Amino acid sequence: MSNGEFRSSIHPSDLVRTATVGLRTRPMRAALSALGIMIGIGAMVAVLGLSESSKAELLDQLERLGTNLLTVEAGIGIGRGVAELPNESIEMVGRIGPVEATSFVSDVAANVYRTDLIPVSQTGAISVKATEPELLETVGGTMAAGVFLDDATVTYPAVVLGAVAAERLGIDSLVGSPMVWLGEKWFAVSGIMTTLQLHPDLDRSALVGQSTAETFLDHEGPPTVIYVRAKPEDVLAVADVIPATANPEFPDQVEVARPTDALEAAEAADDTLTALFLGLGAVALLVGGVGIANVMVISVLERRSEIGLRRALGATRRHISSQFLAESSILAGAGGLAGVVLGVGITAAWAFYRGWDTLVPLVAVIGGVVAALTIGAVAGLYPALRAARLSPTEALRS
Amino acid sequence: MTTPVLQLKNVSKVYPTTPPVKAVQDVDLTVEAGELLALVGPSGSGKSTMLHIMGTLDRPTSGEVTIVGHSVSDLSDAELSGLRSAHIGFVFQAFYLLTGYSALDNVADGLLYTGMSLDDRRARAREALATVGLAHRLEHVATQLSGGERQRVAIARAIVGEHSLVLADEPTGNLDTQTSESIVDLLRDLNRAGTTIVVVTHDLEIAESLPRIVRLRDGSIESDRTKKPV
Numbered sequence: 001m002s003n004g005e006f007r008s009s010i011h012p013s014d015l016v017r018t019a020t021v022g023l024r025t026r027p028m029r030a031a032l033s034a035l036g037i038m039i040g041i042g043a044m045v046a047v048l049g050l051s052e053s054s055k056a057e058l059l060d061q062l063e064r065l066g067t068n069l070l071t072v073e074a075g076i077g078i079g080r081g082v083a084e085l086p087n088e089s090i091e092m093v094g095r096i097g098p099v100e101a102t103s104f105v106s107d108v109a110a111n112v113y114r115t116d117l118i119p120v121s122q123t124g125a126i127s128v129k130a131t132e133p134e135l136l137e138t139v140g141g142t143m144a145a146g147v148f149l150d151d152a153t154v155t156y157p158a159v160v161l162g163a164v165a166a167e168r169l170g171i172d173s174l175v176g177s178p179m180v181w182l183g184e185k186w187f188a189v190s191g192i193m194t195t196l197q198l199h200p201d202l203d204r205s206a207l208v209g210q211s212t213a214e215t216f217l218d219h220e221g222p223p224t225v226i227y228v229r230a231k232p233e234d235v236l237a238v239a240d241v242i243p244a245t246a247n248p249e250f251p252d253q254v255e256v257a258r259p260t261d262a263l264e265a266a267e268a269a270d271d272t273l274t275a276l277f278l279g280l281g282a283v284a285l286l287v288g289g290v291g292i293a294n295v296m297v298i299s300v301l302e303r304r305s306e307i308g309l310r311r312a313l314g315a316t317r318r319h320i321s322s323q324f325l326a327e328s329s330i331l332a333g334a335g336g337l338a339g340v341v342l343g344v345g346i347t348a349a350w351a352f353y354r355g356w357d358t359l360v361p362l363v364a365v366i367g368g369v370v371a372a373l374t375i376g377a378v379a380g381l382y383p384a385l386r387a388a389r390l391s392p393t394e395a396l397r398s
Numbered sequence: 399m400t401t402p403v404l405q406l407k408n409v410s411k412v413y414p415t416t417p418p419v420k421a422v423q424d425v426d427l428t429v430e431a432g433e434l435l436a437l438v439g440p441s442g443s444g445k446s447t448m449l450h451i452m453g454t455l456d457r458p459t460s461g462e463v464t465i466v467g468h469s470v471s472d473l474s475d476a477e478l479s480g481l482r483s484a485h486i487g488f489v490f491q492a493f494y495l496l497t498g499y500s501a502l503d504n505v506a507d508g509l510l511y512t513g514m515s516l517d518d519r520r521a522r523a524r525e526a527l528a529t530v531g532l533a534h535r536l537e538h539v540a541t542q543l544s545g546g547e548r549q550r551v552a553i554a555r556a557i558v559g560e561h562s563l564v565l566a567d568e569p570t571g572n573l574d575t576q577t578s579e580s581i582v583d584l585l586r587d588l589n590r591a592g593t594t595i596v597v598v599t600h601d602l603e604i605a606e607s608l609p610r611i612v613r614l615r616d617g618s619i620e621s622d623r624t625k626k627p628v
Contacts, residue, residue, distance in 0.1 A: 014510060
């Protein structure tokens with residue numbers, strides 16, 4: 001007798017159909033057990049999506065701001081108290097080959113008030129700085145109202161307010177030609193700047209022309225901060241030579257910084273958080289997998305008679321194990337798909353709220369579904385083998 | 399002479415408990431094609447074990463089981479599954495219908511493991527349901543059917559494959575007298591149309607109404623009587 005004479009077989013589409021028997025007869029249980037996987041995958045996709053979207057936003061921001069801006073300040077000299085940048089340092093730094101533009105601010109010993117009636121102590125923490133017309137372009141600033149200092153206003157008692165300074169003084173437009181009480185004199189507000197992402201100190205400043213400061217405020221101080229735009233490819237080289245150029249006598253008293261580094265550092269800190277949340281997502285996924293395994297074990301116990309019937313109808317052990325394995329994979333796969341949708345939804349909602357572009361890495365989407373299917377298969381393995389091991393007579397004895 | 403549908407030779411089944419239980423002892427039984435017989439006996443007489451052995455759901459401890467000429471001991475577990483899907487239909491006391499499915503799809507499941515496509519299986523299921531008198535109940539789910547109707551669906555599932563042998567295990571066990579009679583009538587009709595049927599029951603009245611009665615007691619055949627055709 002040929003051994004191949006008797007062979008049960010099942011149409012592939014029927015394998016899927018039989019695998020959904022349990023899901024159709026107990027939809028609530030199926031939904032709840034898939035929920036764990038959905039939350040795990042959803043969390044992971046959302047974390048990856050948010051991290052990707054915020055990274056794209058940062059790159060965009062860096063692109064806009066330019067990473068070729070350096071700030072030069074006096075550091076604290078060891079044993080010499082507060083150091084200063086030499087007056088010539090601006091000119092010296094401007095002579096470095098790849099430097100495209102320089103500008104500066106110099107702290108003025110004066111305070112600014114909305115009127116002359118405000119008590120002297122209520123400075124609003126607004127500092128007064130002397131500068132030059134080139135500053136706006138060098139730091140990449142824009143005006144919210146009016147104009148920046150120009151060659152004319154740079155010698156007159158005119159002032160440009162940073163965004164925060166304007167807000168604190170209660171001036172939101174130039175309507176009515178507002179004046180402020182600055183250094184015991186009235187100054188006309190000629191412009192209000194928009195917020196500068198990289199220079200919060202300028203946001204909190206009232207800027208006057210260098211000559212104005214010298215004429216009206218008895219100012220003669222050295223530059224406090226020098227802003228340097230260098231060719232993008234030479235930024236680091238320029239940063240290296242600035243200390244010795246700006247202050248050849250005490251180069252160690254010169255501090256050079258790249259403000260965009262702070263943004264990148266913040267992003268690096270975000271990466272740590274991302275890893276943490278991914279870990280939490282993985283734990284949720286694991287718990288979800290255990291939940292599915294649990295539900296499948298119960299399902300096999302409850303459906304003994306169905307297993308017995310199928311064996312009587314001609315199902316082999318392999319057919320039975322495939323059915324339960326497929327069922328747990330479908331369960332987890334559906335949870336995974338729902339999780340991907342959830343994760344993308346969260347990312348899109350948050351990105352919309354923050355005004356970012358929504359970016360979800362394809363690897364997160366595909367990886368999410370594949371991970372869910374894998375977990376489903378692993379979780380279903382033991383229950384499936386148990387179902388297959390059940391002898392038909394045992395299964396039918398109910 | 400044609401090959402018997404079912405042949406048991408010296409079949410014994412011993413359950414290895416302590417002390418061992420001899421559920422079936424030295425049974426010889428031949429069922430020819432076209433027969434309708436009752437396997438009757440009190441509880442514990444070995445009926446269920448006999449049914450499982452005849453249906454290849456279990457193997458005997460000793461002796462030989464032959465289904466349409468194929469010796470069961472020569473076949474692997476997977477081949478026995480194939481043998482069942484091709485040759486043996488089952489009817490159970492508890493019907494075992496899938497609750498979420500229509501009558502039509504429950505019957506179509508009788509051919510599930512033959513590899514036939516769903517459309518073909520449904521077409522044949524429709525015919526089988528018409529045969530058992532349920533042509534008007536195709537789309538009803540199991541919970542919408544009466545007990546008798548459920549058993550008819552289960553019978554349709556057992557005959558949809560046009561199997562060589564239909565084994566019915568207490569098919570009227572969950573039904574009232576009147577419904578039981580109609581089910582027995584149905585089995586008789588199916589038999590007349592050519593289906594070989596073995597009915598396992600403890601109901602003597604039903605057994606007496608069938609052409610051949612095999613009585614079991616303590617795992618052995620007590621009597622085997624064939625009525626003369628009327």
